[in-house]
Amino acid sequence: MSRLFSVREIARQAGVSDATVDRVLHGRGGVRHSTAAQVRQAIKDLEAQGAQLALSGRRFMIDVVVDAPERFQREVRKALETELPLLAPAVFRARFQLHERWNAAACVAELDRILVRGSQGVILKAPDVPEISAAVDRLAQAGIPVVTLVTDLPASRRTAYVGMDNRAAGATAAYLISQWLGGSPGSVAVTVSNDFFRGEEEREMGFRGAMRSMAVARRVEYLPGSDGLDATVRDLLGTLLDTDPSLSAVYSIGGGNKGIVAAFHAAGRAPAVFIGHDLYPDNIELLRAGRLNAVLHHDFRYDVRKCCRIIMQAHGALAGHDGTEVSKIDVVTRFNIPVGY
Known part of the structure; x- marks a missing residue:
């Protein structure tokens, strides 16, 4: 397990206490299997975002909360980890909560945990149900911008929707x-x-x-x-x-x-x-x-880059407003699969 990061950094990335991270790092008991896995994943995320952490500039800790099959989760994670270093001089770090067949109550609980521990922004893919919209409203009230990705919550106080029409x-x-x-x-x-x-x-x-x-x-x-x-x-x-x-x-x-x-x-x-x-x-x-x-x-890299720009704009770190233009729809057949796929 990597020791390139401090206990405090790992705890912030994982959204757990310093003591929990310390127990996991030293193989002590008293930590649930799911929590230990969360700490190990946080270290992997920090390693993947290592180039970004070495940059200097305004720092943003964001949370990516997604209810989707694993294939979608992989694409979002890959797109973000590719795009984050390109947002310089801003420095972004991302915490991930990616779930398949998630229920609304668990999603609300995660959004409320983010509200308590703090965040500079949330990228959210979740069902359009009243309890999730209410959790988004609580985040907005606390000054945490929420950008919905691919599927919208139009009745909520989300900052913007990013995705295709x-x-x-x-x-x-x-x-x-x-x-x-x-x-x-x-x-x-x-x-x-x-x-x-x-x-x-x-x-x-x-x-x-x-x-x-x-x-x-x-x-x-x-x-x-x-x-x-x-x-x-x-x-x-x-x-x-x-x-x-x-x-x-x-x-x-x-x-x-x-x-x-x-x-x-x-x-x-x-x-x-x-x-x-x-x-x-x-x-x-x-x-x-x-x-x-x-x-x-539609281009996931374009979408997540736009999500990050909207979060920066919400905090006054970037001029303009990127929340109106929808993503371009490409019709791909076996004869025009883009290079790199």
Whole structure:
């Protein structure tokens, strides 16, 4: 375990007491397994952000709180650790709370812990439910700016939303599917991970509205509650395939795309058109294999850089206001996968 950082630095990064860090460093008992893992992860985060810590400038400690599948967590962490050194002369350090299948009460408890220990800002991806919005309001009241990422909490006092125009993304998917299916018959399945993620809801609404205007007779089957996980979405779609022999296309909003492929394979069928979101490794593999027709992608590095700029602006450390322009939507096929993916 690294000794490049003081107990105080590690404790601040992990959000625990100095005594807890000391016990973990020296292998003493009395520390829960989850807390010890949190301390070890804090040291890894400090090591990953080491180049940033060597810089001089105004310092910002931010918290990244995300409810999402692991693939999304990895992309956000990677994007932040790439972008933080580029924000010089400002010096950013990030603490991460990244969870899969998190419940709202646990998210609220984490936001309230941040309120108690202090932070210069929070980057948040969470469901749009009243208790989380209320926790965001408490942070705002204390002068801690909250920037929502990818999915919004518009009824809260969050400082800004960063991400694509989700209704436009859904309409773009409807356009692509309508063009590729043409006049052929068949229904379309739309999968989402969680009904309470505002961004996913808006994508579905944009898709359904555009599909009505372009192919009013085409039936849209809605599959909620997959959690974006392969096994769950495979089971949900497998049940639909058993009952709907006309299903010919899928718009995967919430992910779990290998599960979608597996469900079609088990049914002895293949979708005529399959649209997903984001250039995760699984999606790149499916694109290259011709299993995904297109992925709607936005640049995570651009998004997290914008989040940090908004936090700096909220503290008066940077002029201007970056909270109005949405992220660009790229349509990526197997023929134009960006370099580096």
